Amino acid sequence: MSANNEPNIVAFLCNWCSYAGADLAGTSRVHYPSNVQVIRVMCTGRVNPLYVMNALQQGADGVLVSGCHPGDCHYMEGNYYARRRLGMLKDLMEFVGVDPRRFHMSWVSASEGHKWKEVVEKTVEDAREAGSFEGFRRRQIDW
Amino acid sequence: MSAMLLNKEKWPDFVGKLTGKQLWAPQIKDEQLRFAPVAEGEEPALDYKNTRVPPKNVVFPQTETLFRFQVDGEEVDEPKLDEEVVLLGVRPCDARSMVIVDKLFSWDYDDPYYARRRELVTMVGLACSEPGLNCFCPSVGGGPASTEGLDLLMVDLGENYLLEAITEKGEALINETKELLEETRDANLEQKEKVINEAAQKIKRSIDPEGIPVGLPGLWEDSLWQRVSASCLGCGTCTFLCPTCHCFDIQDETEGFESRRCRTWDSCMFEEYTLHTSGHNPRPSRLERTRNRINHKYNYYVDKFDVIACVGCGRCINLCPVNIDIVEILKQVKEAL
Amino acid sequence: MDLEKLRETAAEVVAREDVKYLIGWKNGSYGYRVAPAFIEDAEGAAELIFSPLCISNLSTYLTLVEKLPLPRGQEPDTRKIALMVKGCDSRAVTQLLVEKGIERDGVVVIGCPCPGMIDYDLLAEKYPETEGLSEVKWTDDGFLVIRDGEETNVTRDELLAEKCRLCRYPNPLISDIMLGEPVETWEPAEDKGVEEVDKKDVNGRWAYWEEQFSNCIRCYSCRNVCPLCYCQDCILDRLNPTWVNRAVNFSENTAFNIARAFHLAGRCIECGECERVCPANIPLGRLNRKMAREVRDKYGFEPGLDPEAEPFQASYKPDDPEDFIL
Numbered sequence: 136m137s138a139n140n141e142p143n144i145v146a147f148l149c150n151w152c153s154y155a156g157a158d159l160a161g162t163s164r165v166h167y168p169s170n171v172q173v174i175r176v177m178c179t180g181r182v183n184p185l186y187v188m189n190a191l192q193q194g195a196d197g198v199l200v201s202g203c204h205p206g207d208c209h210y211m212e213g214n215y216y217a218r219r220r221l222g223m224l225k226d227l228m229e230f231v232g233v234d235p236r237r238f239h240m241s242w243v244s245a246s247e248g249h250k251w252k253e254v255v256e257k258t259v260e261d262a263r264e265a266g267s268f269e270g271f272r273r274r275q276i277d278w
Numbered sequence: 279m280s281a282m283l284l285n286k287e288k289w290p291d292f293v294g295k296l297t298g299k300q301l302w303a304p305q306i307k308d309e310q311l312r313f314a315p316v317a318e319g320e321e322p323a324l325d326y327k328n329t330r331v332p333p334k335n336v337v338f339p340q341t342e343t344l345f346r347f348q349v350d351g352e353e354v355d356e357p358k359l360d361e362e363v364v365l366l367g368v369r370p371c372d373a374r375s376m377v378i379v380d381k382l383f384s385w386d387y388d389d390p391y392y393a394r395r396r397e398l399v400t401m402v403g404l405a406c407s408e409p410g411l412n413c414f415c416p417s418v419g420g421g422p423a424s425t426e427g428l429d430l431l432m433v434d435l436g437e438n439y440l441l442e443a444i445t446e447k448g449e450a451l452i453n454e455t456k457e458l459l460e461e462t463r464d465a466n467l468e469q470k471e472k473v474i475n476e477a478a479q480k481i482k483r484s485i486d487p488e489g490i491p492v493g494l495p496g497l498w499e500d501s502l503w504q505r506v507s508a509s510c511l512g513c514g515t516c517t518f519l520c521p522t523c524h525c526f527d528i529q530d531e532t533e534g535f536e537s538r539r540c541r542t543w544d545s546c547m548f549e550e551y552t553l554h555t556s557g558h559n560p561r562p563s564r565l566e567r568t569r570n571r572i573n574h575k576y577n578y579y580v581d582k583f584d585v586i587a588c589v590g591c592g593r594c595i596n597l598c599p600v601n602i603d604i605v606e607i608l609k610q611v612k613e614a615l
Numbered sequence: 616m617d618l619e620k621l622r623e624t625a626a627e628v629v630a631r632e633d634v635k636y637l638i639g640w641k642n643g644s645y646g647y648r649v650a651p652a653f654i655e656d657a658e659g660a661a662e663l664i665f666s667p668l669c670i671s672n673l674s675t676y677l678t679l680v681e682k683l684p685l686p687r688g689q690e691p692d693t694r695k696i697a698l699m700v701k702g703c704d705s706r707a708v709t710q711l712l713v714e715k716g717i718e719r720d721g722v723v724v725i726g727c728p729c730p731g732m733i734d735y736d737l738l739a740e741k742y743p744e745t746e747g748l749s750e751v752k753w754t755d756d757g758f759l760v761i762r763d764g765e766e767t768n769v770t771r772d773e774l775l776a777e778k779c780r781l782c783r784y785p786n787p788l789i790s791d792i793m794l795g796e797p798v799e800t801w802e803p804a805e806d807k808g809v810e811e812v813d814k815k816d817v818n819g820r821w822a823y824w825e826e827q828f829s830n831c832i833r834c835y836s837c838r839n840v841c842p843l844c845y846c847q848d849c850i851l852d853r854l855n856p857t858w859v860n861r862a863v864n865f866s867e868n869t870a871f872n873i874a875r876a877f878h879l880a881g882r883c884i885e886c887g888e889c890e891r892v893c894p895a896n897i898p899l900g901r902l903n904r905k906m907a908r909e910v911r912d913k914y915g916f917e918p919g920l921d922p923e924a925e926p927f928q929a930s931y932k933p934d935d936p937e938d939f940i941l
Contacts, residue, residue, distance in 0.1 A: 184877050185850065185858050188870050193533060205933065215931035218940070219914070223880045223928075225939055226909045230812065230902065231873060232821025241941035254941050270821065273533055273866050308826060310896055330894060331832065340832065341862040411646065411744055482746045509651040511679065513836030515894050529861050542861045545834070550852050563681040599836055599892035600671065601643035601650035 142196035142262035144171045144255075147182050148243075149214070152203035155245035160252055167252040168259040171199070178202065179240075180213025184224040187238060192273040197237045197262030201254065204242040214242070236261035237268065279443040282452055282459035283466060286437060293321060295455050296364050302336055303366040304329050313365070324367050324434075327410040328591060332372050332521035333365055337395040338379070338543075340518075344391065344528070346538045359394045364451075367404045371415045371589040373427035375521035376401075381583040382524055400447045403428040407477050412592030414483040414605060420589050422477035423470075433470045440470050483592070485608045491580040493615040494573055502610045507568035509600045514545035516594035516602070517571070522587045525551070546570055572607060616665050616727060616795045624792060625660040628697045628723060635694035637725075638676050640669040646744030647735060647751065651676065665699070665794075667751045667758055670732040670776060672886040673698055674707040677717050678845035696722050701729035703778065705787035706884035706919030707842035712789075713924055714882075716845055726790030728798045733758060734776040735891070741774075742767065778887030778900065780804040788920060808901045809908065824869070830895040831868040837889035837899055838875060843882050850874065876902040881910045881927025884919040 148154040154175050160167060172195075176182060179202030187198045200221055202214045221240050229235045239261070241254045284292055293301070293316065303322030305314045311326050313333040345354040380396065383389040405423035406413070415421055425431050430448035433440040440462065443449040452459065497503075517523040527544035530537055544551055547568075552561045561567050579587035588604070595603050629637050641652035641662040649668045654660050677696060685691060700708060708724055711717045730753050738751070742760055750761040757771040779785075781804055786797040812820055838844045838851065850858045851871060859874065860867045876899070883903040890900035910916050913936050916927050 185870075185874060188873060189858065192866055192870055205937075212931065215933065215935070216929075218937055219931050219935050220928055222913075222936065222939055223906065223909065224877060226913075227873060227877055227880065227902070227906055229817065230820065230905045231824050231869070232815075232817055232819070234817050239941050240939065257941060270825070271866055271869065273531075273860070308830060308896070310830070341864060411746060508653045509676075511675070511836060511839040511892075513839040513892070514832075514834035515836050515892070518832050518834045519894060527861060531860050531862060540862055542863060548835070548852075562683055564679075595644075597894045599840055599888075601648040603644040606644045 141170055143194055144197045144258055145190040145195040146171045146173050146199040147176050148173055149179050149202040150175055150177050151209040152245050153201035153243040156243040156247045156251045160248035163248045165248050165252045167255045170259050171255055178210050178213035179217035191271050196268045197258055199239050199258045201241045201243045204244055234265040236265040281442045281462050283462050284439040284441055284459055288458045292458055300361050300363045322367055328369050334521050336365055341540055341542045344539045349535045349537055363399045365399055366402045368401050370403055370424040371420050371591040372521045373401050373403050374420050374424055375589045377427040378522050378585055378587055379524045400429050402430045405433045407434050407473050409481045410592055412595040413481050415590035417484045418586050418588050418590045423474040435469050440466055483605050485605055491577050494577040497614050500614050502614050503565050503569045506607050507565045510564040510568050512547055512564050514547055515597050517545040517547055519593040621665055621794055622660050622663050625663050626657040629654055633695055634697050637697035638673045639663045639699040642748055645746050647749050665727050667733040672704045672842055672888045674704050675840055675842040699725045699727055700787050701727055702784040702786050703886040705789050709789050709922050710884055710919040712922040714926055724790045726787030726793040728786045728795055730798050731779040732776045733774045737774050781806055809905045827897045828868040828872055829865050832895055833863050836892045840888045840892045879903055880906040882918050883907050
């Protein structure tokens with residue numbers, strides 16, 4: 136989290152829907168929080184749960200994974216796999232004590248620029264409420 | 279060197295005197311006995327056989343930063359090692375292990391980190407009066423009241439502890455706490471002998487290492503290695519919990535532009551340990567790794583430093599999940615010789 | 616179980632030409648210890664035992680044995696491995712079949728119906744180990760501990776291992792040879808361990824696991840003992856990319872433990888081995904059982920029951936729960 140209490144968010148967006156959706160939000164001049172660092176992946180199905188862990192370890196206060204609506208996956212079924220896996224990950228992280236507000240998943244299609252804005256606002260708001268996640272940072276260099 | 283008596287009633291005061299320095303002692307944390315720093319007002323638990331994890335991480339931390347640097351910078355930032363540590367309640371086997379490991383870290387190259395930490399530590403030992411089930415220290419050159427590696431030895435005499443200074447550091451510690459101590463009488467020294475003899479009687483397991491170091495090379499291809507390694511899981515429990523195991527791995531860890539070089543414990547029981555960049559692994563299976571563990575302790579180390587790299591603390595026997603028992607292995611080795 | 620029959624059957628199995636060796640349990644070197652036995656002949660078969668101390672899951676050895684390159688001209692040994700399994704262990708075998716980690720033709724499964732195993736730590740605390748071998752037997756309502764010739768009757772409740780209290784499958788679900796009659800199943804107890812953590816709030820849980828994971832010494836015995844952790848190239852050993860740093864600190868330990876538990880979600884058959892072998896006493900079983908419970912409740916899936924099932928994380932249903940999606 137930066138000095139002015141702005142959370143860092145890492146977002147993994149699928150190439151075909153959510154990335155295009157976020158693009159549309161930009162070209163349509165929809166304003167949304169600038170805390171999000173977008174990483175484009177080909178499909179949410181290739182988001183390794185360790186990406187989420189590593190993002191949190193390396194300084195993210197919240198992580199968002201967003202892809203095509205069920206049934207719309209460019210690769211037919213990638214988002215179904217992602218839904219199952221990341222749903223499990225969310226449960227596991229909650230059990231370990233990672234605030235559930237730090238991890239979100241959403242379906243945003245290429246035409247949903249406004250939904251993208253809502254999703255980002257919600258993610259940032261939640262991460263801000265959850266606060267800085269210093270406890271899990273990798274950079275706890277102790278002598 | 280002097281010997282003094284400490285009445286157990288004055289024990290809290292004695293500990294209180296030491297907490298001025300960084301004091302490490304066995305404590306029960308999370309239902310487990312371990313060496314941990316003693317905060318003011320806390321009391322160490324001394325009624326124990328031995329800790330699960332040996333105190334080697336005081337002088338050889340599991341993860342140690344060697345230096346920090348900026349990826350685009352030119353300077354390195356080295357750790358300042360200047361805090362004196364008193365290690366209280368060390369068992370003689372664990373103290374002896376440090377003397378054995380010293381030889382390695384000051385062999386062809388003096389390891390400055392290890393040497394510095396060794397200098398800063400004062401070891402106050404506690405002789406064993408109730409040895410554990412798997413202790414076999416007398417077989418490998420130790421004993422329940424061995425003073426090797428210790429600065430001060432405490433012996434539990436019932437109402438009192440007998441404090442014997444072994445080195446200058448120990449003498450200094452006695453001087454610091456002089457007002458709490460009493461002079462010893464001859465009867466105390468006799469009592470000490472009795473306690474130690476009784477403890478030695480209680481040690482049930484033993485091996486005779488005679489002939490093992492010279493004999494091991496001849497058993498390189500023996501079928502016994504297959505037998506003893508078949509059930510090995512390849513985990514690092516035996517080596518990480520061994521007080522004399524000292525292998526480490528050095529890694530650079532970089533986050534953005536900040537980087538550090540650190541060393542962490544490594545285990546010869548891991549597949550990754552000997553893996554070459556080419557993909558070739560000279561110790562491809564658990565058989566070779568188990569053989570190496572025994573050979574390193576009972577052959578290579580003896581060759582190089584003239585001492586067996588095993589202090590007989592029994593930790594690897596106690597905690598091996600599949601009952602691989604080093605005493606049994608050595609018995610089989612003896613039979614095969 | 617009749618030990619004579621067990622040894623006789625084992626001798627017959629290892630005498631078969633298509634069997635390489637049999638993995639079972641034998642007495643360990645002292646006290647209550649039991650060691651895995653790799654039996655190749657009738658003489659070895661006479662050492663086999665099956666007692667309340669045989670808690671370890673031997674199916675891990677099916678995938679642990681290294682597949683080394685063969686010298687030129689040498690044919691691979693395709694003989695079967697015979698394996699003694701309890702109810703929980705048999706689920707590991709099934710799950711390995713599901714994941715094609717082993718082939719059905721490659722194993723001879725010898726089923727041992729299991730009336731429940733003893734928790735070693737509880738036993739050793741109440742009746743300290745001695746240097747001689749001790750024996751424990753099942754009685755009608757508990758265990759008989761024979762230590763230095765001294766016999767003690769102990770109730771089942773006193774010493775039963777946690778995983779066995781929660782057990783729902785004491786009888787092997789897959790076997791080629793079944794030893795003895797199936798035991799009567801019992802009402803699984805409530806999972807107090809998971810509940811204890813579950814009822815804390817999110818910060819309490821973090822604090823709880825922080826304490827636990829800080830103790831981890833990263834010996835990887837939990838990974839190695841697990842019958843379902845058998846990747847040739849484990850992410851924890853990877854250096855490029857380095858998913859988990861080698862440094863041992865809370866952050867890395869947590870990442871490692873989450874990764875391990877996650878990779879077992881929908882695969883863990885709750886044999887409790889990870890928890891048993893942990894030298895730092897981390898209650899790893901709680902993580903695994905929590906995930907197993909989620910998988911069962913939310914997705915209606917249980918691993919290790921049906922060899923024809925699809926692996927949980929490599930399959931999906933269109934109507935999987937998605938209430939967590941924004």
